Amino acid sequence: MAQYSVASLERLIEQFERLPGIGHKTAARLAYYVLSMKESEAEKFADAILEAHKKIHYCKICCNLTDNEICSICEDERRDKSIICVVHDTRDVVAFEKTREFNATYHVLHGLLSPMNGCTPDMLHIKELLARLNNDEVKEVIMALDGTVEGEATAMYLSKLIKPLGIKVTRLAYGIPVGADLQYADEVTLSRSLDGRIEL
């Protein structure tokens, strides 16, 4: 008995399966949904994939994603250019922007130092960061990196490069999350939040 299969459908399912967190069943569900779309909608979907790939690249200044030469944050004249917030990933920029409180600029490293995973300093966008520090405008660099071993190692590495330039280097506060139950906080976080206690 010949196995029933439709080659183009199989190919589409395979493509969806390559996406992170999408297994075979979800991939099949998405592929069938794409088949049920109107032709014009499927074209829009395919175009969005190609267009995003063609148009989006790194901002010349901060290495954030943009479809212009310079991203809208670096271009914004009302932004405080004397503070640079160094982040791991472009998604972290989105997270900080959501606070609507941060009014300075970013620098996206696109990775964290991790010798185990073969991520060395030359693979991060550190050169571009140092180039920005060569003028007198920058007063502070905030290390807004993950609270992991890799994040801390990267922050230490960068601070050793930046401090000699006479620029203040800070890092995010460690502590208990707002709204969290104390009993669910791990002991490292708790002891860090004790160390960083603030007078009321």
Added chain:
Amino acid sequence: MAQYSVASLERLIEQFERLPGIGHKTAARLAYYVLSMKESEAEKFADAILEAHKKIHYCKICCNLTDNEICSICEDERRDKSIICVVHDTRDVVAFEKTREFNATYHVLHGLLSPMNGCTPDMLHIKELLARLNNDEVKEVIMALDGTVEGEATAMYLSKLIKPLGIKVTRLAYGIPVGADLQYADEVTLSRSLDGRIEL
């Protein structure tokens, strides 16, 4: 403070968000993954979407999906053409094919009768099914429809059309799933499985 956004990225996220079961966060994760793909891989993905849409259509005989004129099942000479298994959706065909035990042909209705949702007989592929019954070859039509109100209504409707043609109409057995705990079976299923009990 201008809101940071990248138009082409937003469009891609929006497109992913349209897929069933994909919320905003997952859509963003998938979109970022697409950005991280090689250009050639992104092109393959987009092509798969367009190609599936262009090439795949309904089999002229059984209304199953195919990229040829007639699907590989209807074309297969070793298949028993005297039995037609009527299913709701193309995915049901895949499910039956997985049993590797069914060696006859299918007919895909692409829907179930549901006056509440505005699904009327003329919206299902019933005409094509009746056309297949006009030769003497077909001996039996199996209603392999969902065990829902819509599935049963559709099966009743079709059997009233088909029985007068002198063709045997059957439906799938109701009963407890293989490997299931009796205590988790609902009472309707249990009483149906009692009705359909078989001598050992």
